[in-house]
Amino acid sequence: MRTDTGHVFRLEDYRPSDYLIRKTELDFQLDPEKTIVTARLTIERRDGVSLATPLILNGDELELVSLHINGQPVSDYTAMPELLTIRSLPQQSSFTLEIVTRINPTTNRQLMGLYRSSNVYTTQCEAEGFRRITYFPDRPDVLSVYTVRLEADKQAAPILLSNGNLEANGDLANGRHFALWHDPHPKPSYLFALVAGDLGSISDQFTTLNGRQVALNIYVEHGNEDRATYAMDALKRSMRWDEEVYGREYDLDIFNIVAVSDFNMGAMENKGLNIFNDKYVLADPQTATDTDYAGIEAVIAHEYFHNWTGNRITCRDWFQLCLKEGLTVYRDHEFSSDMRSRAVHRIDEVKILKAQQFPEDGGPLAHPVRPKEYREINNFYTATVYEKGSELIRMLRTIIGDASFYKGLDLYFSRHDGEAATIEDFIKCFEDVTGRSLAHFALWYDQAGTPLVTVSSDYDAASRSLRLTLGQKTDPTPGQSHKQPMHIPVKFGLIGADGKDIAVSSHEGAGLEGDVLHLREASQSWTFHNIAEKPVLSLLRGFSAPVHLSQQLSREEQLFLARHDSDAFGRWQVIHQLMSNAIIANVEKLRLQEPVAFDPALAELLAELVQDETLDHAFRALCLSLPEEADIARELGSNIDPDLIRSSREALLSVIAAQNAALFAKTYASLQDNAAFTPDAEGAGKRALKAVLLSYLAASDNGPARVYAQFNDADNMTDKIAALTLLVHRFYGHDNATQALAQFEKDYGNVPLAMDKWFGVQARRPAPDALETVQQLMQHPLFSLDNPNRTRALLGAFAAGNPTGFNRPDGKTYAFFTNLILTIDRENPQLASRLLTSLRSWKTLEPARREHLKTALETIAQAENLSADVRDITERMLA
Ligand code: 0A1
Ligand code: ZN
Numbered sequence: 020m021r022t023d024t025g026h027v028f029r030l031e032d033y034r035p036s037d038y039l040i041r042k043t044e045l046d047f048q049l050d051p052e053k054t055i056v057t058a059r060l061t062i063e064r065r066d067g068v069s070l071a072t073p074l075i076l077n078g079d080e081l082e083l084v085s086l087h088i089n090g091q092p093v094s095d096y097t098a099m100p101e102l103l104t105i106r107s108l109p110q111q112s113s114f115t116l117e118i119v120t121r122i123n124p125t126t127n128r129q130l131m132g133l134y135r136s137s138n139v140y141t142t143q144c145e146a147e148g149f150r151r152i153t154y155f156p157d158r159p160d161v162l163s164v165y166t167v168r169l170e171a172d173k174q175a176a177p178i179l180l181s182n183g184n185l186e187a188n189g190d191l192a193n194g195r196h197f198a199l200w201h202d203p204h205p206k207p208s209y210l211f212a213l214v215a216g217d218l219g220s221i222s223d224q225f226t227t228l229n230g231r232q233v234a235l236n237i238y239v240e241h242g243n244e245d246r247a248t249y250a251m252d253a254l255k256r257s258m259r260w261d262e263e264v265y266g267r268e269y270d271l272d273i274f275n276i277v278a279v280s281d282f283n284m285g286a287m288e289n290k291g292l293n294i295f296n297d298k299y300v301l302a303d304p305q306t307a308t309d310t311d312y313a314g315i316e317a318v319i320a321h322e323y324f325h326n327w328t329g330n331r332i333t334c335r336d337w338f339q340l341c342l343k344e345g346l347t348v349y350r351d352h353e354f355s356s357d358m359r360s361r362a363v364h365r366i367d368e369v370k371i372l373k374a375q376q377f378p379e380d381g382g383p384l385a386h387p388v389r390p391k392e393y394r395e396i397n398n399f400y401t402a403t404v405y406e407k408g409s410e411l412i413r414m415l416r417t418i419i420g421d422a423s424f425y426k427g428l429d430l431y432f433s434r435h436d437g438e439a440a441t442i443e444d445f446i447k448c449f450e451d452v453t454g455r456s457l458a459h460f461a462l463w464y465d466q467a468g469t470p471l472v473t474v475s476s477d478y479d480a481a482s483r484s485l486r487l488t489l490g491q492k493t494d495p496t497p498g499q500s501h502k503q504p505m506h507i508p509v510k511f512g513l514i515g516a517d518g519k520d521i522a523v524s525s526h527e528g529a530g531l532e533g534d535v536l537h538l539r540e541a542s543q544s545w546t547f548h549n550i551a552e553k554p555v556l557s558l559l560r561g562f563s564a565p566v567h568l569s570q571q572l573s574r575e576e577q578l579f580l581a582r583h584d585s586d587a588f589g590r591w592q593v594i595h596q597l598m599s600n601a602i603i604a605n606v607e608k609l610r611l612q613e614p615v616a617f618d619p620a621l622a623e624l625l626a627e628l629v630q631d632e633t634l635d636h637a638f639r640a641l642c643l644s645l646p647e648e649a650d651i652a653r654e655l656g657s658n659i660d661p662d663l664i665r666s667s668r669e670a671l672l673s674v675i676a677a678q679n680a681a682l683f684a685k686t687y688a689s690l691q692d693n694a695a696f697t698p699d700a701e702g703a704g705k706r707a708l709k710a711v712l713l714s715y716l717a718a719s720d721n722g723p724a725r726v727y728a729q730f731n732d733a734d735n736m737t738d739k740i741a742a743l744t745l746l747v748h749r750f751y752g753h754d755n756a757t758q759a760l761a762q763f764e765k766d767y768g769n770v771p772l773a774m775d776k777w778f779g780v781q782a783r784r785p786a787p788d789a790l791e792t793v794q795q796l797m798q799h800p801l802f803s804l805d806n807p808n809r810t811r812a813l814l815g816a817f818a819a820g821n822p823t824g825f826n827r828p829d830g831k832t833y834a835f836f837t838n839l840i841l842t843i844d845r846e847n848p849q850l851a852s853r854l855l856t857s858l859r860s861w862k863t864l865e866p867a868r869r870e871h872l873k874t875a876l877e878t879i880a881q882a883e884n885l886s887a888d889v890r891d892i893t894e895r896m897l898a
Contacts, residue, residue, distance in 0.1 A: 023887035029392045030338040036156050037068045040163040041113075043208075045153070049140055049171035049215050051125045054133060055084065057117065058153040060163075064112045074116075076103040076154035079132070079147070083154070084119035103154040120153050127151070128805065128846040136281035137240065139216030140176065141294060143287060146337055146396045149208035159334045160439040162205035169215055170197045176215040178238060182206070182290040184272045202290055204270065205437060207333050212289030214277045219244045223251050225269070228262045233269055238277040239300065246301040249312060249698065250276065250319050257320040260354050265428065267327045276300065276319075280771060283807055283849045284400065285318050288325030295322070298772055298808060304696040306773045308737040309703035316358060321351040327432065335439040337396045341388045341464070342442055344400075345408020352409060359700040362587035363637040369562045369588070372410065376402035376565070378653055380469045382859045383896045385496035389442055389464040395887040397849050398856075403467070410565040411463050417508045417535060417563055418460060419453050426452040459506040459539060467496040470505055472538065474570040478553040485513065485550050490542040491566070497898065507538040510563040510586075513547065513554035518583035521554055523547055535563070555579050560586040574618070581624055587638060594628075594642050595650075597621055598671065602651050605667040610660070615670045622678035629679075629686055629712075636690075637704030643711045645672060648822045652863065660865045661822040665785060669718075676719035687712040696735040703737070710741035723750040730759050736773065739763075744780050751784060774801055775812035782816040789824025790832045793817050804843055807850050814839065819857040826864065830871025837875040840889065841882050848886030855879070855892050873897075 042061035047054060062074070083098040088109060095107040108114065127134035132151025133142050142148065150157040167181040173196040179188065183202025190196045219241040225233045235254060237247040254276065261267040271291045282296035299318040302311055328350060329343035356364040379385060379402050386399070388408050393399055416424040427449035435444055442464050446457050473490040489509060493502035511534060513521040523531075528545030530537035536545065555576050559568050572580070572593070580593040598621065605615040628634065628642050646654075651664045676683065690709045696702065717726050723746055730742035743763060746756040760777070767773035782793055796802060796813055804810050818825055818836060825832050836858075844851035861872045879885070879893045 023394075023885060023890045025394070027392050027394055028337075028396075030336070030389075031391070033336050033338075035065065036158065036161050037065055037072050038074050038156065039063045039065060040156060040161055042166070043155075043163040044166045044168075045211075046168045047170065047213065047215075049124075049169060049176065051135060052123050054122050054124055054140075056120045056122060056153050058120075058155070060116045060118070060155075062114055062116055064108075066112075070108070070110060074105045074108060075156075076105075076118075077101070077147070077150040077157040078103055078120075078154045079151040080122075081151070081154060082121045084121050085117075086119075087117040089114050090117075098154075101150075118154050122152060129849070130281055130283050130807070130847060131849070133213070134281075136279045137216075138175070139214065139218065139277075139279060140171070141214050141216075141277065141279050142212045142289075143283065143294065144211050144289070145209040145287060146400075147209075149211055152211075155208050157208050158336065159207040159209060160336060162207055162333070162437070162439065164205050165200075165202045165211060167200045167202075167211075167213065168197060169200070169213060170195055171215050174217075176217065178214065178216055178218050178220075180212075180214040180238070180275055180277065180292055182210070182212055182292050184291075202271075204290060204331070206290050206330060207439065210288070210290045210330055210333075212287070212292045212294055214238070214275075214279075214292065214294065217241070218277070221247050221251055223255065225255055225258050225274075227258070227268045228266075229268060231269070231272070233258075233271070234273045236273070236275050237300065238275065239297070240278075240280075243278075243297075243301055246303050246306070247278070249302045250300045250315050253316040253319040254323060256316075256358065257323040257354060260320070260357065261324060261327070261350075264353070264357075265327070265350070265425075267324075267432070269326065270331070274323075276322075280808070281806055283847070283853075286322045288322045288329055290326070290330050293322045296808065298775075301772060302698070304698070304735040306736055306767070306770050307698075308735075308740055308776075309698060309706055311736075311772075312698040313355065313359070313703070317351050317355050320354045321347055324350045324354070331437065332432070332435045333439045335441050337393070337399070338389055338391070339441050340396075340399060341404045341408035341411075342440060342445055344405050345388065345410075346412055346445075348405050348409035349412035360635055360637055360704070363635070363641065363700070363704070365561060365588050366591050366638075366641050368406075368409075372402070372406045372562075372565060373653070374647070374649060376406045377469055377567075378860045379403055380407070380467060380496070381494070381653075381656075383497060383862065383898060384856065384859045384892070385467045387465050387467045387499075391465070391498075394891040395852075397888055398852055398891050407565055414463070414508055414564055415449065415457075415460065417510070418457075418506070418537070419449060419455075423449065423453045462503060462505055466493065466502060466505065467499055468493040468502060469565060469567055470507060471567045471569060472507060472509065472559070472564075474556070474558060474568070476556055478550070480553070483548065483550050485547045485554060486544060487536075487547070487556070488542060488544040489536065489538045491538055492541070497895065504539060504541045507564045507566060509536040509538055509558060510534050510560035511536055512557040512560060512584070512586065512589075513550065514557055514580070514583060514585075515554055516552055518579075520585055521550060524549055534560070555583075557584045557586055557589045559589075559592075561588050562592075574620070578620060578624060582627070591638070591641055594624070595646055597624075599646050599651060599654050602646065602664070602667045602671055603654060605670060606651070606655070606660075606663045609663050609666055615667065617671055617674045619678065621671075622675045625675060626679050626682055629682065629708075635701075635704055636708040637700065640704065640707035640711050643708070643715075652822065652860070655863075657863050658865050659863050660868075661826045662828075665823045672715065672718050676715040679715070680719045683712045683715050687716060706735070706737045706741075709738070713741060714745060717745045717749050723753055723755040726750070727755040727759065730755075736776075740776050740780070743777075744783075747780050748784055751786065768801070771801075771806075771808070775808055778802070778809065778813040779816040779820070782813050783820045783824075785821060785823045787824070787827060789817065789821055790827060790835060794835070805846070807847065810843065810850060811854070815854055815857065818854060826868055828868060830868065830875070833872045833875035834878075837879050840879060841885075844886050844889045845884075848888040851886065852888035852892045855889060855896075859896060861896065 044059040046057040086093040096105040124133045124135045131148035169179040179198035181200035186199045186201045188198040218238040220238045223235040276293045278297035278300035286295040328346045431448040470493045476487045525548040584590045652659045726745045733739035746759045750756045
């Protein structure tokens with residue numbers, strides 16, 4: 020394990036590398052325990068760098084076997100597992116360095132560098148894993164052309180893959196064989212990859228815009244080939260879409276994807292050889308839900324799109340991570356929106372942003388989209404860098420318009436192709452094509468925190484004018500006590516009594532362009548003239564900026580917007596707000612031990628919506644879904660008692676269910692069809708609506724019969740898992756629930772991704788004894804802390820998806836969980852630190868729970884031999 024040096028890396032300290040690596044030739048003698056790596060590097064001293072400057076290469080747990088420069092053994096060096104320093108270098112500016120290292124892929128449980136997963140050799144090098152393979156300037160601005168020779172036992176590893184194109188392969192003595200791969204595109208070390216093992220595959224072809232024939236292969240465990248066809252289809256659609264929308268063509272003869280079962284993250288964009296967590300490749304109707312299918316489509320697209328945004332143009336340093344990630348997330352969101360319902364997708368994007376990024380930005384782990392410093396870069400693959408990073412691209416497009424956006428990107432692709440770039444380089448391209456300064460907008464990259472936008476408005480009937488004032492304020496975040504006003508694009512509409520948008524013909528006030536108000540100051544006003552009647556304001560349409568919006572709307576205005584806003588996102592937003600407000604008002608009642616009370620208008624509104632055939636099923640499902648308990652906690656912001664939130668939410672659910680019982684039952688029944696399962700948006704929408712209706716019916720039904728029937732009759736995993744969840748969460752202990760759990764285990768015991776769901780459903784059961792259930796499940800023969808998916812399925816779901824069960828008032832869960840973090844940290848620091856991050860909002864809990872959790876976090880902080888990953892998160896959380 021890499022021990023914590025306590026070193027803080029700062030953006031302002033960036034200096035180019037003294038030495039460049041023009042060519043990297045790697046030879047791997049693959050062996051489960053003793054893999055020998057020979058790296059032959061063609062090194063160039065940068066102009067102006069003095070001869071006396073030592074060559075310093077990164078390593079991590081490396082064992083050096085030998086070292087030669089220009090064929091001669093080197094004597095003047097210091098080799099440590101984490102650093103190789105060579106002094107007395109040749110006078111010529113260019114020389115070759117040959118490094119031989121020995122590594123053990125089997126004992127590598129961090130899943131960084133070269134490791135073995137289910138007998139397959141695989142690599143993960145982003146961000147700093149390459150240094151676990153050989154000594155190297157392991158930084159993204161050192162670009163090199165790689166040639167890779169792999170040698171392995173042919174029976175154990177008939178498949179030998181690396182980046183680029185296959186140049187040669189053949190048999191050798193002693194049952195071994197080799198493959199030689201060459202990647203003509205210079206790349207940073209984090210994009211290096213190899214895979215070797217016995218794998219099945221499916222193949223296809225793609226002809227690019229300019230007629231290049233590309234062989235497409237997806238490698239999976241034998242027997243899983245049929246489950247990779249959806250991923251292949253998504254890949255071909257991604258390739259076509261990137262040509263059509265961004266004019267980006269693929270640039271090698273082969274594109275390989277490999278699915279592995281032990282992987283810390285979702286997937287990795289290694290040049291020409293994407294490596295995936297199998298969760299984002301394998302799917303069939305029996306084992307994958309609609310959400311899984313959508314996830315596969317999105318992640319396949321994301322990794323493919325990185326070929327241009329990340330690989331052809333990479334990052335100068337890791338502070339620029341959002342340069343590739345924010346832009347690529349934006350691109351994959353747009354792809355999914357084009358493939359599915361744009362409005363529904365936008366709502367889903369915002370739900371994720373608010374659930375994951377807002378708490379980060381409002382808590383102790385808040386950091387700018389482009390951080391200024393880090394102790395452990397692995398901890399910066401965050402919702403802020405990814406999701407908020409994507410929102411920044413969306414705002415940029417809103418601010419400069421579609422045409423300038425695409426023009427700026429074209430310039431970025433041509434100007435920086437083959438380079439390691441910065442956010443400044445990126446922004447400059449858009450400044451150059453528009454001729455305007457984007458300095459104010461660029462503040463979004465450097466200033467952390469979610470701005471609060473406030474609204475006040477005044478309609479004057481006599482002068483037929485509406486005055487609107489918007490204000491903004493951002494709270495301090497760690498290391499940034501003073502905040503400046505941001506450039507916030509607020510899309511808006513004024514809605515007349517007939518439910519139609521009023522055209523704005525005349526106004527006063529700077530910064531109104533089309534349907535966008537550009538809020539740049541702490542407070543700004545606009546006056547709209549010729550407004551015949553008092554309009555209802557629809558603000559932040561499409562969620563045009565990642566801000567909190569505080570708008571005092573009357574009950575009537577809210578109900579009006581819920582029925583008439585032409586912006587689908589706006590409609591959903593206000594419905595969600597109505598529900599949140601109702602739950603929050605009753606949390607307060609429950610706290611005071613008063614009876615709960617709900618406005619019947621909400622249930623009436625939902626009854627109307629569910630019957631509205633002009634709305635697609637997925638949108639209706641979103642409108643009918645109550646906010647999650649975590650959403651309510653976030654809205655409350657402090658003194659959180661998860662039990663009160665749950666009780667209040669349950670009460671609202673019951674009221675809506677009771678008021679609409681007959682209608683929901685009828686609608687639910689009407690959605691049963693015998694059509695064969697297809698994983699498209701239309702079918703998924705129907706199933707989503709069915710699931711939300713069933714969740715209401717389960718609350719008003721007397722027993723589990725209806726839910727159990729869906730469990731038994733389901734021909735797809737979406738319907739099945741929806742029913743299983745309700746059985747376990749509402750009818751635990753009932754025979755039907757027990758039977759369903761047993762049946763599921765029997766049917767899917769051999770399908771790890773399905774069993775992950777089985778563990779997760781139980782981990783999320785909202786009950787005081789959830790901890791005991793989780794502890795029991797850890798003894799299950801299929802449970803293992805070695806597999807990140809399984810660990811996340813049980814322990815991640817418990818910590819992040821079970822607010823009441825996890826936050827048990829006696830604090831026992833916290834002690835159990837933090838102990839577990841220490842255990843996991845010894846093997847896999849990244850996994851440990853990500854699990855720990857789910858406790859980031861601990862300060863918002865009510866005092867008793869907060870104290871328990873603080874004690875538990877302090878226990879971690881005091882532990883010895885913490886990884887840099889966990890130490891960094893713990894200290895920031897406690898600061
Ligand atoms: N670049 C990948 C994310 C990723 C980051 C680190 C990893 O190693 C632990 C793996 C993947 C992406 O954005 O998809
Ligand atoms: Zn990415």
